Amino acid sequence: MQKGEKILKPKKKIKGGARLPHLKHTAEMESVYLENIDQVIIPMQQHIGAPCNPLVKKGDKVFVGTLIGDCDAKVSAPIHSSVSGEVSQVKTITLSNGNECQAVIINSDGQMTPDPELSAMEVTNAEDLRKAARNCGLVGLGGAGFPTHVKLTLSDDKPIDTLIINGAECEPYITADYRECIESFEDILEGVYLIKNALNVENVIIGVEDNKPKAIKLLYDIASHKNDTENHVRLMKLPSSYPQGAEKVLIYSATGRKLPAGKLPADVGCIVMNITSVAVLKRYIKTGMPLVNKRLTVDGNAVEKPGNYIVPVGTPINKVLEAAGAEDFEKIILGGPMMGQAIYNTEAPITKQNNAILAFKGIKALTKPTTDCIRCGRCMKACPIRLSPRKVETALEFGAGAEELSILNTMHCIECGSCSFSCPAGRQLTASMRLAKNVIRKAGAK
Amino acid sequence: MQKLNVLSSPHISHNDTTGGIMLDVILALLPATICSFFFYGFRAIVLVAATVASAVASEYLWCQATKKASSLKDLSAVVTGLLLALNLPPDLPVWMAVLGGAIAIVIIKQMFGGLGHNFANPAMTARIVLMISFPTAMTTFTVPFTDTVSSATPLAELSSGTPDLIQLFLGYHAGCMGETSAALLLVGGVYLIIRRVITPTIPLSFILSAGIFAAILGVHPVATILTGGIMLGSIYMATDYATSPPTFLGQIIFGVGCGIITVIIRVFGNLPEGVSFGILIMNILTPQITKLTSPKPFSLEGKK
Missing domain, CATH: 3.40.50.11540 (NADH-ubiquinone oxidoreductase 51kDa subunit)
Structure with a gap:
């Protein structure tokens, strides 16, 4: 870009989508480092693809940035220690999404010493x-x-x-x-x-x-x-x-x-x-310092000190909530309110992909009750991909198979949540789309 | 461990609810309803009360009888009752109005599966049933502020001459209770558009096509759209979600179809009014129109 060059305007604008409240309360709050995490739980699966194999065992000394998990598979990403200290355990844990995977549990020595072997590199090609x-x-x-x-x-x-x-x-x-x-x-x-x-x-x-x-x-x-x-x-x-x-x-x-x-x-x-x-x-x-910490927006009506917190990967979610003064919460969302995941276990660790924790209580922790579809067509208008979510939902209710669901272009869905958001009857359309996609995937896998 | 609420995303939703939308429709109909009270006095109040009560009671009894969760909270039965009342002549015997409310809810709405499943607008179809069953009572109109029975509505006079357009617009003429004041019906329509309950697509294409088609057939176009049920029908009944297409192109086809059929029945038919049948016929075609005009997914647009 040169001086005086104009900021580009979008080439095309998409039809549909939802008008959401922005709620960016934490925009002007400087990030805070979360220190004194005494233990991190680092899952070996923090990416799409094959899980990593742990490269350390109980009693091993690690530093910040030490490689602790890797895998030869093409689609996978290595995992590094986010604190310095000693490996206390390598065990199978349940992730926030309910999947199980191996995790390396490290007790921090509180020093956060970087791995001495880390060094800058030259990138030319x-x-x-x-x-x-x-x-x-x-x-x-x-x-x-x-x-x-x-x-x-x-x-x-x-x-x-x-x-x-x-x-x-x-x-x-x-x-x-x-x-x-x-x-x-x-x-x-x-x-x-x-x-x-x-x-x-x-x-x-x-x-x-x-x-x-x-x-x-x-x-x-x-x-x-x-x-x-x-x-x-x-x-x-x-x-x-x-x-x-x-x-x-x-x-x-x-x-x-x-x-x-x-x-x-x-x-x-x-x-x-x-x-x-x-x-x-x-x-x-x-x-030379790899991806070992993440900035998380912590917000929601159950959070006393909302803000952006930079935390080591593997920090238990409840530690972050504690630091932000979240109390009496009834719903915890990992990610944003449109595509994030409501979790049931706050002991699960923060992973690389996480970018927000939202804690809600009272009415904000509840969802609109589901009533009969009134065929207002708002889900169709809201869909950025121009699908008919209600048709897919009805097809599912009538027990349609993979073939019928495919005809409705179900696999095009990006699960953005705009349809459910717009539905005045509070129908769980996005959830239906996910179910329908799974029906098709399972049939394809056979 | 603390119990947490878990549900599939998204976790926030729009403030609109079915009940809220229905309440907006009721609010939009209030000016025209109050105007009918003003024009026709106590009998209009009784008629509105009778149809609304009948519709709500039918809905309640049906839910009880079929052991369904009560759907009174969504206010849709109130809307049906109110719309039906506005479609009746002010001097209709009360028992006919009560019967109409029950027909609308039980036969046309609930027997087809309830809210969102009916193929035709309940209030309007009930009006058609009453019209066919009691033709005399349904076509005896009185002039506002009087008990004088008008031999003909302005609609019937349309062929003989041009009625006073200002009077038509404000509603000082004989007709169904809610059909008379085009001005107040428009006010409600604008409110619904501002509240995003409806889009102007169906009302505009309905009204414009009726006017243009009337002009082609040599009938006064402005008088055509100000008389009879065109305003009430196009703004409040043709826009019924369950019985009209959701797509933009589909709504234009639907509106134009309604307008043309209405005028054809008015000019060539021997029925006093064509709006109800116009909408009913297009209601029946709605699934086909929706299917034909359904959008293609984003990345397949413009491809076969």
Whole structure:
């Protein structure tokens, strides 16, 4: 971007979506480091793909950044210790989503000593970048947790011309990416140029929603001083409409290209990276410190001290809630209120993909009671993918099989939650879509 | 360990509820209802009370008889009763009105599965049933503020001359209770649009197509849309969620269909009014229209 260059407007706007309250109460609160965590539980599965095998055993000494889990599978991401101390146990635990996996439990010595073997690295080409992303243990920090080094593995038959940096953060409450922009905008921009140069991508578009004018201005000011006369890296002001940060919606806004169901962004010439992922990668290359802590937005009406907390990966959720003064909560959501997960076990640890903990009590902990569908059509209008969620729900109720559900294009659903949000009858349409997708997946697996 | 609420996402939802939407419709109908009280006095109050009570009681009894959870809270029975009352002539015997309310709820709504499952608008279909059963009582209209029985509504006069348009707009003419004041019905319609309960698509395409088609057939277009049930029907009954298509294109087809059928019946038929049948016929076509106009998913648009 050069001086005086305009901030881009979205190429296309999606139909549908939901008008959500923004509720970004924590936007102007500086991040706080959560210290004195005496024990961390680090699961060996914090990504999409194969779980890691623990590389340490009881009694081993570890430092911050020491590799403790890895796997040879193509789709997987290594895992590092987030504290210094001694491994107390390696055992099977239940994750917040109910799945079981192995975890390394480490008692902290309170020193947070970095691993002496960590060192900065030089990145000059795509192979270096992939290695860096892998060694960093980086996964998609927007929530999906797809290993970044896999995403950065390009193939010759799918040329990439656009790198899209996702700073939309369209979920209510969450301000973690916004704080990353405000607190480490230089890391973000340096990371962006680094990735762009290593992958030799022609265009970079950094997309930020227009409800974050301060972040846009900061990034703009720095970017326009880079004196990039060719205008390879540009900023795009996205409309604050949910689900703007969803991959399909973002790619459409930034490039006008439509990502078909079941395809990857590379199929339409794009790579999409979360804005915090870029900063983390840059910091890894600069210091050698892998992904060992996460910034979490802690908010909700049961939280006394809302804010952004930077916590070591593996910190038990209840420790974070305690630090934020959450009391008498009746509902805990890991992630945002639209796509996050209501958890039943607050002893489960924070993982790499988590970006928010919301604690609610009273009426906010409840959901609208479900009544009869009045066929108002609001779910259809709200669907950014233009599906008919109620049709799928009815089909499920009548026991439709995989084939009938596929005809309704169920697999196109991105589970953004807009249909359920808009339903005046409080129907659990998104849940029905998930069920229907599972019916189809199971039939396909046979 | 503390018990936590767990449910599939999303965890927040829009403030609108079914009951809230129905309440908005009731509020939107209030000006026209009060106007009918003003025009026709006590008998109008009795008639509205009778249909609403009959509709609500039928709903309650049906839920009791079929052991369903009571659906009175969603206020849809009140809306049906109120709409039916506004579709009746002010001097209709009360027992007919009560019968109408019961027909609307039991036969047209609940027997097809209840709220959201009926294929035709309950209030309007009940009106059709009453019209066919009691043709004389259903077509005896009085002039506002009087007990004078008008031999003909302005609708019947349309072919003979041009009625006073201002009077038609304000409602000072003979007709069904809620049909008379186009101005107040419009006020309610604007309220519903502002509250996002309805979109203007169906009312506008209905009213415009009726006006244009009337003009083509040589009938006064403005008088056409101000008389009879076009305002009431297009704003409050054709927009019924369960019986109209949800898609934009579908709503245009639906509205235009209603408008054209209404005018055809008015001009060529021997029925006094065509709005009810216009909407009923389009109600029946709604599933087909919806199917034809359903959107294609995002990434398949423009592809076969």
